[in-house]
Amino acid sequence: MSLLFVIAGLLAIAGALGLVLATQPVHQVLATVLNFIGLAVLYLSLQAELLAVVQIIVYGGAVMVLFLFVIALLSATKELERTEQKGLPVQRIAGFSIGGAMLLMLALVGLVGGLEYDTAFPAVATEFGEVGHFGWALFTTHVFPFEVLAFILMVAVIGVVILVGRQKA
């Protein structure tokens, strides 16, 4: 386990913890961006070059800026913070214990599961996951899902415009 994995993994975990524990909405967004940056480093270590860049541009950039815009739009009334103040203790305890049990179970399975098999990474060609290689796979073998994605994005845009476009028609 190299230093790169430890640092990037701790960055990702710290971001997720920050999201769970922070009370200010803006701090939550920044913690999530930290998580995404750590994950992008891990993608790069797995030879997923295009996805690492897409992760930073689309998630760290576009999606999180969208969240910030909505927070800026809504928190003019200062209501976002007050929502989190009065949490039911029973609910919090139940949430943390159920989530903690899930964490323990999944992490145990991830750590010790499949140890009877060969869990080492096999060697692959150095050009595996390069942008050209990935683009070739995307535009030849998987061109139909790619077209469906374009349709999904169009539906999302139309849906957003229908939902919040005209305020009082």
Place this chain on the structure above:
Amino acid sequence: MPAASMNAYVALAAILFSLGGIGVLVRRSPLAMLMSVEIMLNAANLLFITFSRVHGNLDGQVMAFIVITVAAAEVAIGLAIIVLLFRRRQRADVDEIAELKH
């Protein structure tokens, strides 16, 4: 070569998924819940990319690409719904939005 063994990547993805799940269960603002769901999707993406590398096959990376795109669309729609919610009532607590239950 990847920076750690396969089990380390799988365990990290499991930890991130569980932390996202805790966020969904514990937080009550819809914005924080949406961000927690994003973290869960990203944990799944990490698994897709890890096993794509293990098998030396790009299908997993294409699947992760699809998940990223669908998540972006989902965030756009989800935030639109949250904005509508805030317009209708001055505060958004997911426990108070129970009209469909009765």
